[in-house]
Amino acid sequence: MLQESVLIEKNEEIAPGLYFLKIRNEQMAGEAQPGKFIHINLGTIYDPLLRRPMSILNAQGETLSVLYQVVGRGTRIMTRFRPGDEIDVLGPLGNGFEIEDSGQNFLIGGGVGAAPLVFLAHRLPKKGVDNKFFLGMRERELLFIKDFLPEEVEFFSSHENSPRGEAKQVTDLLPPHLKTKKKTSLYCCGPEGMYREIAGLCNDCSDFSIQVSIDRRMGCGVGTCLGCAVKVKKPPREEPQIVRACVEGPVFRWQEVNIDGT
Amino acid sequence: MLQESVLIEKNEEIAPGLYFLKIRNEQMAGEAQPGKFIHINLGTIYDPLLRRPMSILNAQGETLSVLYQVVGRGTRIMTRFRPGDEIDVLGPLGNGFEIEDSGQNFLIGGGVGAAPLVFLAHRLPKKGVDNKFFLGMRERELLFIKDFLPEEVEFFSSHENSPRGEAKQVTDLLPPHLKTKKKTSLYCCGPEGMYREIAGLCNDCSDFSIQVSIDRRMGCGVGTCLGCAVKVKKPPREEPQIVRACVEGPVFRWQEVNIDGT
């Protein structure tokens, strides 16, 4: 983890309300891993005060990129970052996905939250494995995510406004793929409701491993404010315990966070 | 007075830390008068919160300009205004200078505070009058102010780092010009200490009229917050009274504000 003033290489609107931000810092790019995030100082001094957490979309050589959606004050300010500006970035933070030795990897993302899966797609083993990317979209504009993926990854997408019969939810895409004997790992990024549905679909394939990225409002991003609490139950411990999404997460095993077992 | 979203035409650094800002609004430009000011919303929503008052440097046709010095957070944010942006401006505010029927007009300014005098220079009667502009500078960069003046106005300047013998303070320039029989009006913009010195120099020419612009921190700029209080004594009233720099000022008669009579 570093706190560095980094140079902005790009900050472009690639679809309405969606921006691609690329920054330059060799060490940060080197430490980047799928599922980790960076914590961006808006440069506004007093207000908005807190940094904004953004998952790493990709990292290559000396550069690192994120994909962000304009939702509020902070992200609106980020749209004014210009190439050549320097911004203060903390990261990479968090634990990241654990890449497993499986016959199949399913990357399942809802909306712009799918960003870390793009990075993951690039880091998966390529030989002798089936890698599939499932993207659920509210806006068709998100289709550009496909362009960020390596060629060998199979791409599937659903769309909320799809005509009757076609997949509306990302979970509508999954069932045919779940009928498999291969050892399968699921890597999921999206709302918790989506995780629950996915886990439901996998019910009878209990040896599937499911990793999920948990979204929490972040203060520090480094583990000191305890603002990002997640309740987990890690066997053999009986009692649930409180851990931090920014350090012990944001990636968790679904069984660990799904305490009620629903 | 108007509250309008106005278009920025120019926002250029014309000397280190000094910016020329030009905005477009016909009605505002039409109501502009020398000594009046505009109150600029920084567009930052919560912080910095207050508007920034800036004297009008000039107004012609549909445009109005100000000259500002970068001194703190707000003015630093103003440097990021770009042509084509819209900003929220309130104004013109304040009373402005009263142009008198005199044989001579002396415009005496200290530093960037001289801006309203530039505007005044353009509005003075040109025929049969001597108009002289005296500028005190800390930085030589301010000499560009001369370029904003109409040709017929005589220009004099002093500089803090001038060699021995030459004028260091704007008040060093005045004495030769004060030996006059002509009816003379002084219009002054600068720190209050400067006004006191000027008044001292004019002591034996008691029929000189001296108008001064008084600097106060402004909240509303329109007379409701009472943050910009100025104590004045206006004969025949015996008692001093509290008035507002933003409504009854910023221009006052020196005798009225110089209550202690020093």
Add this chain to the structure above:
Amino acid sequence: MEPKIQSRIGSLELNNPLLTASGTYGNGREYSNYIDLHCWGGLVTKGLTLESRSGNSGIRIVETAAGILNSIGLQNPGIEYFIKEELPFLEKLKIPVIVNIAGRRIRDYEELARRLDPFSTVSALEVNVSCPNVREGGLAFGTNPGLVYEITARLREITTKPLIIKLTPNVADVGEIAIQAEKAGADAVSLINTLMGMEIDVERQKPMLGNIVGGLSGPAVKPVALRMIYQVYRQIKIPIIGMGGITKGEDAVAFLLAGARAIALGTVNFVNPKAPLEIKNYLLDYMRRHNFSSLEEMVGLAHRERED
């Protein structure tokens, strides 16, 4: 159907819940040229004292992070001037006028109420109990529940106009004080007044404000205001007029949901004089989106049992 945004403070009917916060809008005159004052539900006037006051000297307004500190010091021309010169202007407006009064002793308040009582233009009195009280040793009246009871009860005897007690947030338990105001017959409470604060000029090594300390207002204090309103709403039955850092429609709605029946805009007037128009539009739009037909349905809604 257009949502109904009328509100009611005791016997006072407001066309909409937006009031000016005392001391931040003069008596309306300055803004009257370029905003239709009828966008307000009512005007709350600048704090009025018996005698004229020239206010504090030195710097009176300092900007702080997302807020301002003011130490105007209750500058005002006194009640005589107010009645002669200001009331006639206010009368013509035909908008409810709430006169904010302040004093150093209880009998100052009594005298103010007595002299204002005959004027029908004065729709209600807002009693600022946050001024330092000399008799009690400098602390504001408003920090003492017993004194708040006493002032309210005495004024209740003097006037039948709606009595609004404006509480200070500089206390441990504002509810306790609101309860006393209610018990003594107040028709409503206003909260919050400013938080006491200060700023230091590090280069001059001196307090920034001429008066050393001042009152903090603006967005910075909004969370404190909202918390106090939420808390007091559970403790009293009379209406709350909420204020403190409101700058936009969402804030106004938050205050209503917390339990305010009317809301006042203060510092925001200095920044954006069009705020009341923008906030009113947001409120109407919000009510349509959420299917509220009257303000009544919204007030205090954040207290609902939480399902999730």
Add this chain to the structure above:
Amino acid sequence: MEPKIQSRIGSLELNNPLLTASGTYGNGREYSNYIDLHCWGGLVTKGLTLESRSGNSGIRIVETAAGILNSIGLQNPGIEYFIKEELPFLEKLKIPVIVNIAGRRIRDYEELARRLDPFSTVSALEVNVSCPNVREGGLAFGTNPGLVYEITARLREITTKPLIIKLTPNVADVGEIAIQAEKAGADAVSLINTLMGMEIDVERQKPMLGNIVGGLSGPAVKPVALRMIYQVYRQIKIPIIGMGGITKGEDAVAFLLAGARAIALGTVNFVNPKAPLEIKNYLLDYMRRHNFSSLEEMVGLAHRERED
């Protein structure tokens, strides 16, 4: 000559006046990899209770104008774990460690003090009296001068370590409470803890925080903190540890000028972990510019008779 920035809190010597604010720096471990913790004069640890606590559920941190609201709910692993797992790490650091303790009953505080007393790594105790006190009906201990006296006096009997009482700003007269802490034998007071506030989600029509209310910190509260420190400085002789919204060198200097002998950085750590380095540099530079040779000369200077 390099200005001397050493400071002293009771018998505790600090290399510089910068402390971490409790609850905002963990126990230093998280930052230890990429900042030299020796830039701090001392580390104040996260609030510690007897038993482990899992804290509040729901959203725990919400951003407000120039500040944040937190309702962590004193999540901590309890004293046993702290002694076994955290103290050894802290011991190795060789930086003064001030342990912040909290309880629901006076005897919780006593027990905590007793158990920490034997450890030389614990340089001082900071006593957080801002937690709701069940016995007294939910209001924080810290709002009751008598209870603050009692807690302080009892702890004074138990430990000879410097005792720092951390006061809540949610009171009318913080000076009155500071005086009681001093009388009962405290070595210093810390102020301010967070201001109680809340935020409402207008679309969901519910409080934002899982715990409904939370503590406001950050730049928004700085004027309130500064005012309280300035005020308390005139009322007690023991040192004040100042905090509340410090983000830059100027703020730190302002707190010292107001009367703080040490200062703590809280929320700023979340935004700019390099803040202690930047602030220390500014302070040294400021002292050179103004010809101060030691911190002593600066503390409380804003109280000088004002010449202008």
